[in-house]
Amino acid sequence: MKQYFFCCIALIAITIQISAQYNFSVEKFLKCTPVQDQQNTNTCWSFATTSFLESEMLRTGRPTVNLSEMYTVRKIYLDKARNYLLRQGKANFAEGGLSHDVIHATATYGVMPEFAYPGKLQAEDIHSHAELAIVLKSVLDGILAKHVVSEKWPDVINAILDVYLGPVPQNFTVGTQSFTTDTYMQSLQLNMEDYVSITSFTHHPFYQKFVLEIPDNHANGSYYNVPQEDFLRITRNAIEHGFTVAWDGDVSEGSFNTQLGIAVVPESEREDVFVRPGNEQLITQQGRQQQFENYSTTDDHLMHMTGLARDQNGTGYFLVKNSWGETGAYSGFLYMSESYFMAKTIAIMVHRDAIPDDISSRITF
Numbered sequence: 314m315k316q317y318f319f320c321c322i323a324l325i326a327i328t329i330q331i332s333a334q335y336n337f338s339v340e341k342f343l344k345c346t347p348v349q350d351q352q353n354t355n356t357c358w359s360f361a362t363t364s365f366l367e368s369e370m371l372r373t374g375r376p377t378v379n380l381s382e383m384y385t386v387r388k389i390y391l392d393k394a395r396n397y398l399l400r401q402g403k404a405n406f407a408e409g410g411l412s413h414d415v416i417h418a419t420a421t422y423g424v425m426p427e428f429a430y431p432g433k434l435q436a437e438d439i440h441s442h443a444e445l446a447i448v449l450k451s452v453l454d455g456i457l458a459k460h461v462v463s464e465k466w467p468d469v470i471n472a473i474l475d476v477y478l479g480p481v482p483q484n485f486t487v488g489t490q491s492f493t494t495d496t497y498m499q500s501l502q503l504n505m506e507d508y509v510s511i512t513s514f515t516h517h518p519f520y521q522k523f524v525l526e527i528p529d530n531h532a533n534g535s536y537y538n539v540p541q542e543d544f545l546r547i548t549r550n551a552i553e554h555g556f557t558v559a560w561d562g563d564v565s566e567g568s569f570n571t572q573l574g575i576a577v578v579p580e581s582e583r584e585d586v587f588v589r590p591g592n593e594q595l596i597t598q599q600g601r602q603q604q605f606e607n608y609s610t611t612d613d614h615l616m617h618m619t620g621l622a623r624d625q626n627g628t629g630y631f632l633v634k635n636s637w638g639e640t641g642a643y644s645g646f647l648y649m650s651e652s653y654f655m656a657k658t659i660a661i662m663v664h665r666d667a668i669p670d671d672i673s674s675r676i677t678f
Contacts, residue, residue, distance in 0.1 A: 334589035335575065335624060337648055342620040342632060343557050344371040346379060348645030350638035353441035355408035358529070358561075359385050360636035361615035362415035365559040365662065368619065369503055372555055378501070381425045383432020383440070384481065384494070387474050388422045389414045394453055394470050396531050402457045408446050409529035412559045412615065412662040413510055417532065420505035423494025429485035432478045445477040509668075509678065512536040512660040513544040515602045520675045525660065527612040536660055541598050543672050545655060548631070549621065551667035558618040559662035560633065563610045566657065571635060574642040576649040578656050590624045596655035604656065612659050622648055 346367040351360045359382040370378050389410055397406045433440055449470065456466055484491050492500065510525075517523040522535040539547070551558050569576040573587045580592040604610040620632030629651040639645045665678060 335587075337622045337624055337630065339632065340621045340623060341552055343552065343555060344368060345557065345617065345619045345634055346371075346377065348634060348639050349382070349636050351382075351636045352439040352638075353443065354386075356382060356386050356410070356440070356442065357615045357636050358410040358412060359383075359389075359415055361561075361617045362412040362559050362662065364617040364634060364636070365412070365557055366415070366419070366501075366503065368557040368617070369664070370501060372557070373502070375502060379427040381427045381430040381432060383478055384425045384430040385415050385418045385422075386410075386432065386442075387478055387481070388418045390449060390474060391467065391470060392418075393531050394449065394466070397450075397453050398456065398462055398466065402454065405528045405531055406446075406450050406453065407529070408442050409612075411510075411527075411529055411532075411534060411561065411612075412508075412660075413534040414532060416505045416508050416662075419498060419503075423496075423498040424501070425481075425485060425494055425497060426487060429482060430479070434477075434479055442477075445473070448473055448477075507664050507666070508662055509665050510534060510536045510660055510662050511539060511544065511547060511668075513539055513541045513598070513601065513658075514605060515598060516606075521677070527659065529612055537676050539672065539676075541596070541601060541655055544658070544661075545651060547663060547668050547672060548618065548654065548661055549629075550669050551663045552618065552621050552631070554667060556664050556667035558631075558667075559615065560618050560631075560654075560658060561612060561615045561660045561662075562654075563612075563657040563659070564614045565611065566653075569653070569657075571637060571647060572641045574647040576633075576647060576653045576657075578650070578652045590626050590628060593628070593650060593652035594656065596652055601656065605659075610657055610659070618649075618661075619646075624648075628652075 346364060349360055351357055363380050363382045367378055367380060393406055397404050452469060456462055484493055512525055517538050519538050519540055522537055524533045525536045548558055568578055568586055570587055575587055577586065578594045579586045580594055617634040618631045619634050622630045622632055630648040631654060633647050633649050635645050635647060
């Protein structure tokens with residue numbers, strides 16, 4: 314298997330041009346595995362964070378791995394089902410999730426390579442979870458309607474997951490060695506306690522943890538809260554020092570275009586926003602908060618940040634790996650301006666060593 318994604322070589326050329334006048338100079342490009350396709354599922358959270366962990370393997374000098382996103386998805390479906398029943402149906406049950414779900418699943422249930430658990434039946438060409446999610450929720454609602462929860466419900470949910478995703482093997486072989494999910498996780502030599510979620514909102518105190526109020530946070534995961542200038546600095550510092558970043562944010566803006574590979578927030582509305590770079594909005598902490606509270610910024614999508622770049626005007630960008638297949642101008646990658654990051658990012662996940670010391674010292678881990 315390739316040591317890392319050689320197909321990305323084109324992205325790290327000194328100058329890369331899109332359309333007529335966008336010219337990007339890549340300042341940093343970190344090792345990552347090939348772009349994947351989540352297909353007809355809302356499982357970007359698993360794809361983005363799995364990619365993040367695969368890059369962590371490369372960063373620490375470990376072998377290249379292709380981990381199963383769907384094994385994690387399966388385990389989190391069970392966690393969501395338990396949460397939904399315990400809350401008597403007064404909770405979100407859907408396909409979505411967050412980065413900390415992947416970290417939790419990996420630490421609790423282990424991991425598998427993709428070949429051992431592709432998460433789709435042999436006769437199927439693509440991942441598709443629309444029917445699966447409906448069936449699972451219908452069964453859970455049926456159980457709740459009885460007002461008595463049987464101890465058999467995990468067996469029922471697992472049987473449904475077997476039908477749609479395939480049964481989970483007890484053991485699998487990598488090279489000449491046999492593994493279980495737990496022993497394979499141990500072989501990765503990654504400490505799941507090293508990964509932290511960070512956000513930036515004013516309705517909770519800075520430099521403290523809080524449970525972020527977004528629908529997909531079914532696990533009530535906590536996030537460290539920092540001012541927006543620290544939020545940006547943590548992200549840039551991480552990539553500058555070789556750490557990739559798992560990103561969670563809003564991609565519903567008209568100025569986010571995955572086919573052209575550009576995400577910006579122009580200062581004013583203009584027709585040529587994807588043709589040439591221009592001035593961007595000044596993003597304030599108050600503006601971030603207002604757009605979060607009025608739902609202009611929502612938890613839409615997760616992706617994987619793998620590099621830094623600038624356009625010909627000196628504007629800073631993050632190079633971002635998506636999970637919608639090798640499509641668009643940059644074969645599944647895109648350039649997100651720092652202004653877009655500041656305006657539309659809900660949260661990030663990083664290795665705690667990627668946080669600058671002066672910020673880390675103010676956070677109680």
